[in-house]
Amino acid sequence: MSYTEISGGVTAAQGFLAGSVYCGIKASNANRPDIALIYSPQPTVVAGTFTTNKVKAAPVRVSMAHLRGNDVRAIVANAGNANACTGVAGIETAKRMAAATAKALKLRPRQVMVCSTGRIGVPLPIGKMVTAIAKLPEAVKNNGSRRAAEAIMTSDTFAKEIAVEFELDGKPVRIGGIAKGAGMIDPNMATMLCFISTDAAIEKKQLQEALSASVEQSFNRITVDGDMSTNDTVIILANGTAGNKSLRQGAAGMKLFQRALDHVTRNLARMIVEDGEGVTKFVEVHVNGAANLADARKAAEAVANSTLTKCAWFGGDPNWGRIMDALGYCDAKMREENVDIFYDGLIAVKGGMASKTPFSKLKKIVAQKKLTITIDLHVGSADYTVFTTDLSTDYVKLNMGE
Amino acid sequence: MSYTEISGGVTAAQGFLAGSVYCGIKASNANRPDIALIYSPQPTVVAGTFTTNKVKAAPVRVSMAHLRGNDVRAIVANAGNANACTGVAGIETAKRMAAATAKALKLRPRQVMVCSTGRIGVPLPIGKMVTAIAKLPEAVKNNGSRRAAEAIMTSDTFAKEIAVEFELDGKPVRIGGIAKGAGMIDPNMATMLCFISTDAAIEKKQLQEALSASVEQSFNRITVDGDMSTNDTVIILANGTAGNKSLRQGAAGMKLFQRALDHVTRNLARMIVEDGEGVTKFVEVHVNGAANLADARKAAEAVANSTLTKCAWFGGDPNWGRIMDALGYCDAKMREENVDIFYDGLIAVKGGMASKTPFSKLKKIVAQKKLTITIDLHVGSADYTVFTTDLSTDYVKLNMGE
Numbered sequence: 122m123s124y125t126e127i128s129g130g131v132t133a134a135q136g137f138l139a140g141s142v143y144c145g146i147k148a149s150n151a152n153r154p155d156i157a158l159i160y161s162p163q164p165t166v167v168a169g170t171f172t173t174n175k176v177k178a179a180p181v182r183v184s185m186a187h188l189r190g191n192d193v194r195a196i197v198a199n200a201g202n203a204n205a206c207t208g209v210a211g212i213e214t215a216k217r218m219a220a221a222t223a224k225a226l227k228l229r230p231r232q233v234m235v236c237s238t239g240r241i242g243v244p245l246p247i248g249k250m251v252t253a254i255a256k257l258p259e260a261v262k263n264n265g266s267r268r269a270a271e272a273i274m275t276s277d278t279f280a281k282e283i284a285v286e287f288e289l290d291g292k293p294v295r296i297g298g299i300a301k302g303a304g305m306i307d308p309n310m311a312t313m314l315c316f317i318s319t320d321a322a323i324e325k326k327q328l329q330e331a332l333s334a335s336v337e338q339s340f341n342r343i344t345v346d347g348d349m350s351t352n353d354t355v356i357i358l359a360n361g362t363a364g365n366k367s368l369r370q371g372a373a374g375m376k377l378f379q380r381a382l383d384h385v386t387r388n389l390a391r392m393i394v395e396d397g398e399g400v401t402k403f404v405e406v407h408v409n410g411a412a413n414l415a416d417a418r419k420a421a422e423a424v425a426n427s428t429l430t431k432c433a434w435f436g437g438d439p440n441w442g443r444i445m446d447a448l449g450y451c452d453a454k455m456r457e458e459n460v461d462i463f464y465d466g467l468i469a470v471k472g473g474m475a476s477k478t479p480f481s482k483l484k485k486i487v488a489q490k491k492l493t494i495t496i497d498l499h500v501g502s503a504d505y506t507v508f509t510t511d512l513s514t515d516y517v518k519l520n521m522g523e
Numbered sequence: 524m525s526y527t528e529i530s531g532g533v534t535a536a537q538g539f540l541a542g543s544v545y546c547g548i549k550a551s552n553a554n555r556p557d558i559a560l561i562y563s564p565q566p567t568v569v570a571g572t573f574t575t576n577k578v579k580a581a582p583v584r585v586s587m588a589h590l591r592g593n594d595v596r597a598i599v600a601n602a603g604n605a606n607a608c609t610g611v612a613g614i615e616t617a618k619r620m621a622a623a624t625a626k627a628l629k630l631r632p633r634q635v636m637v638c639s640t641g642r643i644g645v646p647l648p649i650g651k652m653v654t655a656i657a658k659l660p661e662a663v664k665n666n667g668s669r670r671a672a673e674a675i676m677t678s679d680t681f682a683k684e685i686a687v688e689f690e691l692d693g694k695p696v697r698i699g700g701i702a703k704g705a706g707m708i709d710p711n712m713a714t715m716l717c718f719i720s721t722d723a724a725i726e727k728k729q730l731q732e733a734l735s736a737s738v739e740q741s742f743n744r745i746t747v748d749g750d751m752s753t754n755d756t757v758i759i760l761a762n763g764t765a766g767n768k769s770l771r772q773g774a775a776g777m778k779l780f781q782r783a784l785d786h787v788t789r790n791l792a793r794m795i796v797e798d799g800e801g802v803t804k805f806v807e808v809h810v811n812g813a814a815n816l817a818d819a820r821k822a823a824e825a826v827a828n829s830t831l832t833k834c835a836w837f838g839g840d841p842n843w844g845r846i847m848d849a850l851g852y853c854d855a856k857m858r859e860e861n862v863d864i865f866y867d868g869l870i871a872v873k874g875g876m877a878s879k880t881p882f883s884k885l886k887k888i889v890a891q892k893k894l895t896i897t898i899d900l901h902v903g904s905a906d907y908t909v910f911t912t913d914l915s916t917d918y919v920k921l922n923m924g925e
Contacts, residue, residue, distance in 0.1 A: 457578045
């Protein structure tokens with residue numbers, strides 16, 4: 122039993138509507154829709170994961186409170202302004218976003234999740250947002266996923282959507298989602314939003330466990346140091362309209378549900394990396410043979426996060442010395458003499474020294490748009506993988522001003 | 524009682540000779556001297572600090588062993604090749620460098636410290652180096668500091684020298700040094716070499732304590748995360764020819780000696796930062812009011828090491844939101860509502876939110892070549908300062924290939 126990819130994104134699942142309106146939150150985004158809505162007329166169960174940053178944007182605080190409710194029906198999200206570092210007034214503004222959405226859809230405010238992305242420290246233009254939000258109910262459609270995905274884009278260059286279909290108890294079930302990313306070189310700084318819907322019937326506790334596990338295998342792998350921006354949010358809504366027997370702990374269908382959900386989150390995470398600001402290369406860093414999982418993670422993230430390593434990749438220079446250096450300072454247990462490093466499976470470093478592989482062959486691999494670096498520390502059996510990018514002159518240009 | 528700056532660098536102190544020869548270790552450095560020697564005909568006491576990276580270059584391992592000896596007379600250093608990740612053969616090569624220098628100067632090999640800087644993972648051309656080293660005794664002079672400083676430059680754009688003079692027991696005493704740096708955006712990756720000489724008489728234990736304390740206040744403040752490259756080395760030689768009463772623990776002159784030494788190391792550290800690859804701005808990040816020293820350091824380094832913060836500085840964008848974000852993910856105890864941030868003393872963030880300072884005034888400050896960012900966490904009384912730089916397009920260009 123497996124799943125297949127289908128079109129439709131966050132509206133692939135039955136009973137979900139999505140769409141967007143133009144508000145003009147950021148003056149420079151003239152005419153581009155900048156408020157998105159995802160709406161379920163039916164009751165749902167909801168799960169979510171939020172940034173671990175101690176500086177949490179107002180909408181994150183409000184949504185975390187609303188997550189504890191039992192019947193979320195809508196997610197409203199704006200681009201162009203993060204509503205972060207905006208104090209008590211920012212919290213009030215986020216609540217007004219929820220209240221305006223609730224009013225338009227005849228819901229209670231606690232049935233609405235709110236999200237924002239954009240610049241930190243600037244008050245939201247809530248007056249005109251309330252006016253724009255009032256038009257959202259007529260903007261949502263059962264094929265409106267793309268419009269919602271486009272409305273949450275900031276420096277993203279393409280809309281990110283995916284959906285899958287599979288069977289539970291002989292009934293077709295769908296999981297689909299949209300996401301936004303960008304700002305990837307130090308991925309923890311990217312504001313990442315992801316909204317997922319499913320028509321599966323599932324218990325709330327199971328849904329949260331499945332989402333948390335899935336985020337750990339996807340978005341957290343592109344989040345170096347496990348650090349996150351002020352606004353990062355992943356929300357999943359399940360409305361049960363597929364008619365399967367509600368998934369509980371240990372249910373036969375849970376494995377398939379998890380795999381299908383993981384496919385959705387992993388692919389959205391990969392799209393985010395590939396669309397990172399100024400990215401020219403996509404690099405997978407695998408660490409094997411670490412003493413324990415924490416060490417494997419430290420080593421992978423040190424390599425993935427080294428500005429010198431990233432600059433070398435941008436220039437097509439294998440420069441494994443910079444990888445050795447990062448492994449040496451990252452605080453994971455290692456012995457120089459034990460380290461092997463492979464570029465796309467070709468050995469570059471054997472026992473901490475240059476292998477006999479010609480430098481020209483390694484250069485060819487690093488010249489590619491996509492490469493895999495595998496590091497074996499040979500001190501234990503733990504492994505970890507992170508997805509990262511190079512560091513380009515365009516990245517600097519894109520991030521040097523507003 | 525104080526000290527005054529004098530000329531002469533590492534040969535300012537009586538009885539020290541320095542110079543360089545051309546070897547051609549790195550083909551692209553044609554005709555530029557690339558092996559330096561510092562030589563004391565008189566007996567010395569020696570102290571040193573070395574990289575904490577688990578991947579230590581061969582010369583570091585050899586010099587650490589020689590440091591335990593009691594009569595080092597020479598420091599030999601090459602640029603163009605780091606002799607790192609070169610295995611057992613690399614150790615033999617570093618020993619041959621020491622042996623060749625010892626032979627030329629009629630010393631024992633253990634009386635020679637060896638240092639290398641340059642690319643990792645490439646064997647040293649030891650054959651021609653031995654030939655070149657044989658010419659070093661005739662190349663050293665009592666005013667040869669500049670030549671030695673120039674010979675250890677890699678991507679450095681200027682030679683780094685400083686010296687000071689002061690009195691102990693009515694006798695003039697000098698401390699002087701040379702250094703090389705570069706590769707500064709992620710400063711832990713820069714190979715930093717620093718050689719200091721003094722004609723003070725001082726006990727070995729006191730010399731080591733003074734050097735360690737001085738390095739902590741200087742080079743370690745530009746070494747984000749306390750991580751270091753494979754080759755980082757600081758060595759001080761004291762030959763006692765000034766004729767002061769030998770400095771012991773608690774000696775009256777120790778405070779002045781420490782202050783003078785700190786002046787030397789801090790100024791060399793600042794030159795290293797200012798000469799960082801592609802650097803356009805020099806930024807001091809002060810964190811005050813942290814719960815403890817470790818937290819103050821984490822916060823200062825998170826801000827100083829954030830690629831997005833550095834890109835914003837390069838572009839002249841104050842963007843304090845990125846600073847707040849870094850403070851939030853850095854694992855130091857903090858509450859968003861308590862944070863104040865100042866740019867050159869002008870308040871930008873008050874209680875975690877935008878202050879009333881006009882954005883245009885902050886922009887003027889960030890447009891400068893040098894600025895100070897002061898962060899008050901208001902949770903305790905610990906503080907820490909780091910010296911850092913912006914992240915420029917030129918930095919990426921300089922680091923994207925060999």
